[in-house]
Amino acid sequence: MTTYAIIETGGQQLRVEPGRFHNIRHFASLAPSRSERNTKVLIYRVLMIRNESNINIGHPWLEDAVIKGRIMHPSFDKKIVIYRMISKKKTRRKLGHRQKSTRFIVDSISLKGESVQGASMR
Template sequence: MKYAIVEISGRQFWIEAGKYYDLNRIPTELGKQIKLNRVLFVNNEEELLIGKPYLENVVVEGKILKHFRSRKTVVYKMRPKKKTRKKQGHRQDLTRVLIQEINIT
C-alpha cells in the first residue's frame, strides 16, 4: 500500500492514489490538474522516505472535481444566569480533489 502524508493549507493529510479528499477551498477551475509538493512522508512498499521537513523529489498529482460548502456547524454560546445567548452558523468552503498518483523521481 503506497501512501504519502502531505501538508495542505496548514493541515496534514494521509493521501492514497485513486481516492478523493475534501480540502479547504483551492481557487482554481474545475477539472484542472494540481501538484502538491509539500510532502512530509512517503511509504513506498519497499522503502520509507522521511522529509526534513519536506521531500524535494516527490510530487503528488491530483485533479479538482468540484467546489462545495460543508454542512452547517452551529456555534452556541451561553452565559448562565446572565440571560446572554448567541447562536451562529458556519459553512466552510471546500474543494474535492481526486489524487491520481504519487510520483517519486
C-alpha cells in the same frame, strides 16, 4: 502493503493514496477562480512516501516529490453552530457558518520523476 503519501496543505496533514478523493479546506496556492472541475493540481509539500516496504521521509519535505491530482468540485462542509448563553442574564446568541472545502482526487505519486506504483488502484 499499499502505497501512500503524507502531504501538508490547507493547514493540515493528510494521508493520500492514488485513486482516492480527499476534502481539503483550501489550497493555499490556488486562486478561487481556478478551482473549477478537472483543474490539475500539483502538490510539492510531501512529508513522507511509502511504497511497499520502502519509506522515504523528508526533512521537512521530500525533494523531487510531487503529488498529481485534479479537482472534482468545490463544496461546503457541515454547518458549524456556535451557541453562547450567559445564564442568569437571559442572553443567548446563536451563530454559524459553513467552511468552504475542495474535493480532489489523487492521480499519481511521483518521486524523483518516476511514478510510484501502487499495489492496487481503487
